[in-house]
Each structure stands twice: as C-alpha cells, then as structure tokens.
Amino acid sequence: MPIFEFECKDCSNKFEELTKVQEKICCPQCKSCNLRKLISAFSTNSNDSKCNWGDPSLPNKQEFERIRSKDSE
C-alpha cells in the first residue's frame, strides 16, 4: 500500500498518509488542504525487522517492573 509524505504549506507540518482511496488529503494539524507532496522514501521491504515490536525475546512490561523492583531492594 503506498504511503506518501506531505508537507503542509501553511504550517510546515510534515505527515505521512496512506492513499488507499482518492480522497482529498488535508493537514491533520491545521486542516489546510494546501499541501505539497514529498517523494516517499517508504519501502515495503519485509526483511526490515527494525520495526518488529512484537519481539518475544524482549522482556514484557511486567517482567521489566519485577526486575526493576528487585534492583531497588
């Protein structure tokens, strides 16, 4: 799914928008539709695991709190 980056000409806010349907995109900050489309650097490379937040090897929050409370004793 293509993601495009836009810059608002009115408030210079930069944001990304999924363009799934041909709808008019407006700035989420100031609601202006005076936008400039930026070249998207977004890649759909599925090998990029840097955004894998569900990594089971990382301690979950409860475990983290337990370790931390043990340290403070």
Ligand SMILES: [Zn+2]
């Ligand atoms: Zn704006």
